[in-house]
Amino acid sequence: MLTVRNLKVEIAGVEVLRDVGFSLAAGKATVMVGRNGAGKTTTLRAIMGLLPWKAGSVRIDGTELGPLPGHARAGLGIGYAPEDRRLIADFTVEENILVPALVRRMSAAERTRRLDEVYSLLPQLAVMRARPGGGVSGGQGKIVALGRALMLADKVLLLDEPFQGLAPALALEYARTLAHLHSNKRDIAILVTESSPKLLNSIADATLHIERGEIESLASPGDVGGLQHA
Amino acid sequence: MFQTIVPLFVDALANAALIFFVAFGLTLVFSVLRILNVAHGSFYSIGAYVSASIGLWIVSAGLNPWLTFPALLVSAALVAALFGPLIERTLVQWTYGRGEAVQILMTFGLFLILEDLQRLVFGVSSYYEDTPVALLGSIEIGGIIYLNYQLLLIALAVVALVAMRVFIGHTRMGRLLAVVVADREISEALGIDTRRMFTIAFTLGIFLAALGGALATPTAGVAPGLGADTMVLAFAVAAIGGLGQVEGAALAAVIVAAARVLAIYLFPALDAVAPYLVMLIVLLVRPYGLFGKPAIRRI
Numbered sequence: 001m002l003t004v005r006n007l008k009v010e011i012a013g014v015e016v017l018r019d020v021g022f023s024l025a026a027g028k029a030t031v032m033v034g035r036n037g038a039g040k041t042t043t044l045r046a047i048m049g050l051l052p053w054k055a056g057s058v059r060i061d062g063t064e065l066g067p068l069p070g071h072a073r074a075g076l077g078i079g080y081a082p083e084d085r086r087l088i089a090d091f092t093v094e095e096n097i098l099v100p101a102l103v104r105r106m107s108a109a110e111r112t113r114r115l116d117e118v119y120s121l122l123p124q125l126a127v128m129r130a131r132p133g134g135g136v137s138g139g140q141g142k143i144v145a146l147g148r149a150l151m152l153a154d155k156v157l158l159l160d161e162p163f164q165g166l167a168p169a170l171a172l173e174y175a176r177t178l179a180h181l182h183s184n185k186r187d188i189a190i191l192v193t194e195s196s197p198k199l200l201n202s203i204a205d206a207t208l209h210i211e212r213g214e215i216e217s218l219a220s221p222g223d224v225g226g227l228q229h230a
Numbered sequence: 231m232f233q234t235i236v237p238l239f240v241d242a243l244a245n246a247a248l249i250f251f252v253a254f255g256l257t258l259v260f261s262v263l264r265i266l267n268v269a270h271g272s273f274y275s276i277g278a279y280v281s282a283s284i285g286l287w288i289v290s291a292g293l294n295p296w297l298t299f300p301a302l303l304v305s306a307a308l309v310a311a312l313f314g315p316l317i318e319r320t321l322v323q324w325t326y327g328r329g330e331a332v333q334i335l336m337t338f339g340l341f342l343i344l345e346d347l348q349r350l351v352f353g354v355s356s357y358y359e360d361t362p363v364a365l366l367g368s369i370e371i372g373g374i375i376y377l378n379y380q381l382l383l384i385a386l387a388v389v390a391l392v393a394m395r396v397f398i399g400h401t402r403m404g405r406l407l408a409v410v411v412a413d414r415e416i417s418e419a420l421g422i423d424t425r426r427m428f429t430i431a432f433t434l435g436i437f438l439a440a441l442g443g444a445l446a447t448p449t450a451g452v453a454p455g456l457g458a459d460t461m462v463l464a465f466a467v468a469a470i471g472g473l474g475q476v477e478g479a480a481l482a483a484v485i486v487a488a489a490r491v492l493a494i495y496l497f498p499a500l501d502a503v504a505p506y507l508v509m510l511i512v513l514l515v516r517p518y519g520l521f522g523k524p525a526i527r528r529i
Binding site for chain 2: 048049050069070071072074075080082086088089090091099100102103104105148152
């Protein structure tokens with residue numbers, strides 16, 4: 001579904017991604033594990049067109065993303081939730097989730113159908129739909145960002161360090177939500193980046209290790225257990 | 231005292247309405263593009279020149295004089311359509327993400343070019359075309375005579391403020407602009423063509439400045455140097471209100487108008503300085519302006 005090959009990205013002359021390559025498949029959840037600064041966020045930002053790349057290619061169902069501006073990539077069915085949530089503070093939770101519907105000029109019927117789907121996959125959101133985006137906690141905000149990304153994710157869902165900064169109980173809730181989403185929405189590929197992968201053991205179909213801007217190994221889910229003790 | 235203060239205040243308020251249009255455009259461009267356009271005032275004077283020229287032509291061609299009213303609006307739209315996309319696409323876009331110094335130098339250069347361009351096209355003599363003021367006449371309230379045109383200016387400023395609120399709150403384009411203002415990067419990731427939004431906002435900003443200038447010609451005329459004077463005043467109003475705050479700019483325009491009236495009444499020598507004194511005091515107490523919020527630093 002999404003194929004990344006030999007991706008190379010420089011930020012201010014410094015090589016941040018040296019050689020990143022992987023592919024994501026529909027119905028599969030992939031976890032990208034690596035330390036801070038290894039290149040996880042940069043990889044997702046490059047895919048979304050928020051950073052230009054020096055070399056390499058990213059294809060989604062055969063369409064090369066390189067020549068497309070960032071805003072055109074979202075329209076290809078990629079939903080992205082950044083690590084720092086980035087909600088619109090003076091829009092309500094529901095208005096935040098509906099921004100993609102506004103961008104894509106969805107019909108009222110399509111809008112309702114997709115919003116209902118988001119609410120059924122993430123029932124917490126239905127409860128806080130009328131609250132302002134600036135008035136939800138960090139953990140709730142992550143779920144809102146996930147719901148907003150789902151409005152666009154017809155093919156691929158990219159989640160950047162969703163557990164970063166969450167209290168253990170909220171992280172656990174987010175992991176359960178993600179597992180529920182993964183088992184109920186099988187038509188999309190999911191990529192989650194994380195510095196400590198233990199919460200994602202239950203949903204990871206594949207794990208990628210990223211180190212100094214390179215994918216080190218393609219590990220099967222069993223290997224993740226070993227990493228926990230390291 | 232009442233007989234002196236009230237007409238002075240109405241006069242100042244009508245002036246404030248014109249400055250509000252300019253400050254409104256300045257603050258709109260700032261909030262969407264994060265650029266302080268030093269050349270913004272030039273579009274006020276260009277709007278004034280164009281509307282005076284069209285007005286004079288309507289009168290000399292013997293057309294219906296009421297056509298001078300739509301001509302005010304058409305002039306502003308013409309200036310915006312001609313300069314907005316062109317300048318944003320060719321010059322302003324090179325300053326994105328390059329720091330304030332580059333933006334100010336570039337837009338200041340643009341200001342100098344536009345000033346000379348105006349002398350080249352319109353000459354150095356002043357233009358005066360007051361058909362709209364003459365057509366509307368005046369009204370007497372409580373023994374004081376007011377120009378209806380000035381009352382119209384105040385009403386138009388209020389209409390513009392309300393129209394912008396409706397646009398931002400209830401139209402697709404306005405909502406998307408609000409998202410771009412709040413977070414440019416996530417806008418792009420959510421599929422919003424931010425470059426297009428920048429062009430639209432910049433053009434809308436120029437339209438507002440040119441509209442201010444067009445509306446000013448019937449009462450004040452237009453002469454070289456108008457652009458610079460207006461820019462400085464509009465900047466003071468935008469800064470008092472808080473950059474990026476439209477309601478703030480509206481309130482600031484009224485405060486500045488009131489300050490000028492007080493100055494004229496009590497210390498006539500301070501008339502021209504009054505707006506800047508207000509700015510000084512407001513910014514000393516609230517560095518982000520009346521309605522401004524301190525910027526939240528991200529990492």
